[in-house]
Amino acid sequence: MKTLMVSVVTPDGPVMEDAFEMVSLKAENGELGILHGHIPLVAPLSIGAIRLKGQDDTKRLAVNGGFVEVRPDKVTILAQSAEKPDEIDVERARKAKERAERRLQTKQDDIDFRRAENALRRAINRLDVVENR
Amino acid sequence: MASLRDIQTRINSTKKTKQITNAMQMVSASKMNKAEQNAKSFVPYSEKIQEVVASIANGGDVPKHPMLQAREVKRTAYFVITSDRGLAGAYNSSILRTVYRDIQARHQSKDEYIVIAVGRVGRDFFAKRDMPIAREITGLADQPNFADIKDLTSETVQMYIDEEIDELNIYYNHYVSAISQEVSTTKLLPLTNISTEGKQLSSYEYEPNQEEILEVLLPQYAESVLYGALLDGKASEHAARMTAMQSATDNANDLIDDLSLSYNRARQAAITQEITEIVGGAAAQE
Numbered sequence: 261m262k263t264l265m266v267s268v269v270t271p272d273g274p275v276m277e278d279a280f281e282m283v284s285l286k287a288e289n290g291e292l293g294i295l296h297g298h299i300p301l302v303a304p305l306s307i308g309a310i311r312l313k314g315q316d317d318t319k320r321l322a323v324n325g326g327f328v329e330v331r332p333d334k335v336t337i338l339a340q341s342a343e344k345p346d347e348i349d350v351e352r353a354r355k356a357k358e359r360a361e362r363r364l365q366t367k368q369d370d371i372d373f374r375r376a377e378n379a380l381r382r383a384i385n386r387l388d389v390v391e392n393r
Numbered sequence: 394m395a396s397l398r399d400i401q402t403r404i405n406s407t408k409k410t411k412q413i414t415n416a417m418q419m420v421s422a423s424k425m426n427k428a429e430q431n432a433k434s435f436v437p438y439s440e441k442i443q444e445v446v447a448s449i450a451n452g453g454d455v456p457k458h459p460m461l462q463a464r465e466v467k468r469t470a471y472f473v474i475t476s477d478r479g480l481a482g483a484y485n486s487s488i489l490r491t492v493y494r495d496i497q498a499r500h501q502s503k504d505e506y507i508v509i510a511v512g513r514v515g516r517d518f519f520a521k522r523d524m525p526i527a528r529e530i531t532g533l534a535d536q537p538n539f540a541d542i543k544d545l546t547s548e549t550v551q552m553y554i555d556e557e558i559d560e561l562n563i564y565y566n567h568y569v570s571a572i573s574q575e576v577s578t579t580k581l582l583p584l585t586n587i588s589t590e591g592k593q594l595s596s597y598e599y600e601p602n603q604e605e606i607l608e609v610l611l612p613q614y615a616e617s618v619l620y621g622a623l624l625d626g627k628a629s630e631h632a633a634r635m636t637a638m639q640s641a642t643d644n645a646n647d648l649i650d651d652l653s654l655s656y657n658r659a660r661q662a663a664i665t666q667e668i669t670e671i672v673g674g675a676a677a678q679e
Contacts, residue, residue: 269441271539271620273434288609289601302445303600304609327610329445329597338441340539340613 262296266312268321268337275342276321282313283335285328294330301330305339307381309389320345322389324382348386357383397663400656404649411645417480418638424535425571425631431536432568432624439621446614448596449603450584458604459554460611463583469506470527470558471496472549472581472619474565474626475515477531482637484566484574484630485514491576492564496524507558509549511623527552535627539620546616553582554612561615565622566629572636574629581618584611 263279283294286308304327312319326339360380364373395403450461473492475485492508500506507527510516516529530545552558560582567577599606 267437269438271435271438271617272431274437287600288605292600300597301600302449302597302606302610304606326613327445327606329441336441338438338445338613340543 264294264296264298264332265334266337267335268310268323268339268342270326270339270342272341275344276312276319278312278314280312280314280319283310284313285310285323285337287328292328294335297332298330298335300332301328303328303330305337307378307385309385309392310337310342320389320392322348322382322386324385343386343389345390348390350387350390353383353386353390357387395655395659397656397659400652400659404652404656407645407648407652411642411649414638414641414645418635418642421631421635421638425628425635427536428624428628428631429568432621432628435621435624439617442610442614442617445597446584446610449599449607449610458607458611460582460615461584461607463585464556464559466559468504468558469499469560469562470509470549470552471506472509472561472563472622473511473515473519474563474623475510475512475518476630476634477513477533479514480637481630481634482640484633484637485512485518487576488564488566489515489518491578493518493522495562495578509545511545511626533623533627535631537623537627542620542623543616546619547612549619550582550612550615553615558582563619563622565626566633568625568628568632571632574633577622577625579618579622581615584615 261281263281264283265277266280266283267277268275281295285292285294286306287303288306289303292303305323305325307324310321310323312321322343322345323337323339324341326337326342329336329338356379360376360383363376364380471492473488475488479485496506503523503525507525508519510519510526510529511531511533513531516526516531519526528545528548530542534541549561553561560580563577563579563581565577566574568574
């Protein structure tokens with residue numbers, strides 16, 4: 261099966277660059293699966309996991325925001341943060357989740373609410389990636 | 394002429410100072426290396442985001458996004474990057490001088506501009522002159538993460554979107570090399586001149602559409618430019634401090650050499666005088 265180059269880049273430096281068979285990711289308006297030969301595409305990403313399917317294993321990354329640029333033989337994921345399962349601090353994510361949940365129950369302010377919601381989604385995403393590694 | 398003891402005390406204290414400046418120089422050198430690496434690892438991200446923004450903004454029918462449109466300037470924002478601590482040579486003073494001069498030349502009243510100050514030195518400078526500081530951030534780590542400054546950059550960009558400001562200028566020291574940094578002033582917003590030099594522009598499908606992508610992409614682009622400036626500024630800060638401490642150490646060495654010379658002269662003079670006295674005394678006995 262033909263592979264495509266995937267590079268994951270964040271402001272703190274490149275996270276991963278390798279060849280994979282398929283990339284599936286969560287864009288703002290739904291899941292996207294990308295194979296070799298995809299038409300050039302730009303789409304914003306939401307908070308979610310990226311699955312990189314290689315020849316015999318699947319890697320997962322927890323991604324927060326950013327967007328994906330697709331070319332026929334290359335996929336570039338520009339994210340504000342991207343973490344491999346073994347880089348994720350589970351304890352911290354769990355605490356962040358609890359904190360966000362508490363805040364969601366008390367605060368009614370619009371901006372704070374959205375912030376807490378995003379924090380919660382990030383924490384759940386991280387924990388999810390760790391659990392399904 | 395100073396006594397032997399006085400000179401000896403001065404030599405000792407200069408040696409102590411030299412030890413400190415020497416240590417500071419080495420610390421700055423290693424921090425500079427790290428900062429330079431950080432700035433380098435940011436390059437792929439910024440290049441890519443610029444490439445995509447450029448191909449959308451310059452491709453065929455440009456969608457009307459507020460961040461791409463120049464509007465009548467009622468209030469200008471100055472994003473000024475300085476350090477928290479001094480002892481970095483002309484690092485802070487050259488930036489602050491440039492900003493101050495520009496502000497004085499362009500604006501008559503304090504309603505026409507605001508300052509966003511990064512670093513304690515800059516904040517104190519503007520506060521002392523009673524200039525309006527909209528946001529400030531001090532105590533930034535030597536190796537800042539994107540997450541550390543995310544709030545500041547997104548608030549700044551949000552201010553432009555909310556039309557609190559109509560123009561955003563960045564002032565920082567650009568890292569040319571370890572011994573040379575120059576003040577760089579960039580007009581970030583509105584994004585009217587996204588350079589496309591040497592870039593191969595591609596045409597993309599947009600999912601869902603151009604407008605919504607720009608909605609997400611442009612703020613991220615602006616934030617990435619701010620973050621890049623900050624990393625660049627940090628590298629310059631450490632480089633400037635390293636150079637300053639290097640010359641302080643050199644000066645201390647010169648001073649110690651001079652002082653040792655006059656110490657030896659004074660010692661020699663004292664010995665000569667003693668011999669003369671003894672010889673004179675012996676001659677008087679005969």
